[in-house]
Amino acid sequence: MVDYGIAFLPRITALFKITNKFSSRIGGGFGYKSPTIFTEESERIQYKNVLPIDKNTNRLERSYGGNIDFNYRTTFGEEVTFSINQLFFYTYLDNPLLLEIQPNNLYQFINSSGHIDTRGTETNIKIGYDDFKLFLGYTFTDTRLHQNGISIENPLTPKHRINSVLMYEIEEKWKVGLEAYYFSPQKLSDGTTGKQYVICGFMAEKLWENFSMYLNFENFLDARQTRFDTIYTGTVTNPVFRDIYAPLDGFLINGGIKFKL
Numbered sequence: 001m002v003d004y005g006i007a008f009l010p011r012i013t014a015l016f017k018i019t020n021k022f023s024s025r026i027g028g029g030f031g032y033k034s035p036t037i038f039t040e041e042s043e044r045i046q047y048k049n050v051l052p053i054d055k056n057t058n059r060l061e062r063s064y065g066g067n068i069d070f071n072y073r074t075t076f077g078e079e080v081t082f083s084i085n086q087l088f089f090y091t092y093l094d095n096p097l098l099l100e101i102q103p104n105n106l107y108q109f110i111n112s113s114g115h116i117d118t119r120g121t122e123t124n125i126k127i128g129y130d131d132f133k134l135f136l137g138y139t140f141t142d143t144r145l146h147q148n149g150i151s152i153e154n155p156l157t158p159k160h161r162i163n164s165v166l167m168y169e170i171e172e173k174w175k176v177g178l179e180a181y182y183f184s185p186q187k188l189s190d191g192t193t194g195k196q197y198v199i200c201g202f203m204a205e206k207l208w209e210n211f212s213m214y215l216n217f218e219n220f221l222d223a224r225q226t227r228f229d230t231i232y233t234g235t236v237t238n239p240v241f242r243d244i245y246a247p248l249d250g251f252l253i254n255g256g257i258k259f260k261l
Helices: 040-044
Strands: 011-017 022-033 061-076 080-094 097-101 107-111 115-129 132-147 150-153 160-170 174-183 197-207 211-218 232-234 239-241 252-259
Touching: none
Parallel strands: none
Antiparallel strands: 011 022, 022 061, 061 080, 080 115, 097 107, 115 132, 132 150, 132 160, 160 174, 174 197, 197 211, 211 252, 232 239
């Protein structure tokens, strides 16, 4: 933090237990992030042609935010458990670090003179029955960049995201999971709109006393941006690369052995 000054980070949170099944939390505070090239934007282009951070020109990203959520838990019969969490959030990010392309086709992180505000909701549901657990979630995010008196939708931020995970677990014996994630169309930096896509995965792990074996099938539907959208315009010899907003590596299988020492 020597290069970027001192950050004051107060935070406050309050929990209200309304009944044995219903509760609510409210909180807010300040935050900061040191400038770095390791962001989602630079990762999408594999850090290619990204200039290093310059401590003489880049500044801290300072944020201010608040949230409130509501939690409800109950049981149906003796075996089915149900819980739901509803969250509302707002964040104000001052002088955000934006990745901008320079005339020489290099990319540089520059602090915007404006701000980014993010507001949205997140709903999470958990249902349990015997050795099965189902997790369902939906996130709505509205992120806008305010700069030079103009407000625009922040690129590379899907407004709608759905996640679902089904787990089967026998303690100390088996773990099996199936997951699916949906990403809605999102605005890109060139003004176009990306396609919606779904990522699915499957994992299994067999546990013994001192070790376990696992196998993962990641993105087994082979969702790749190159299958449903382009990653560049122009010719192969003189390409103009577009935003990378979806996976490029496709279907992956990995496994391994974990030991308990």
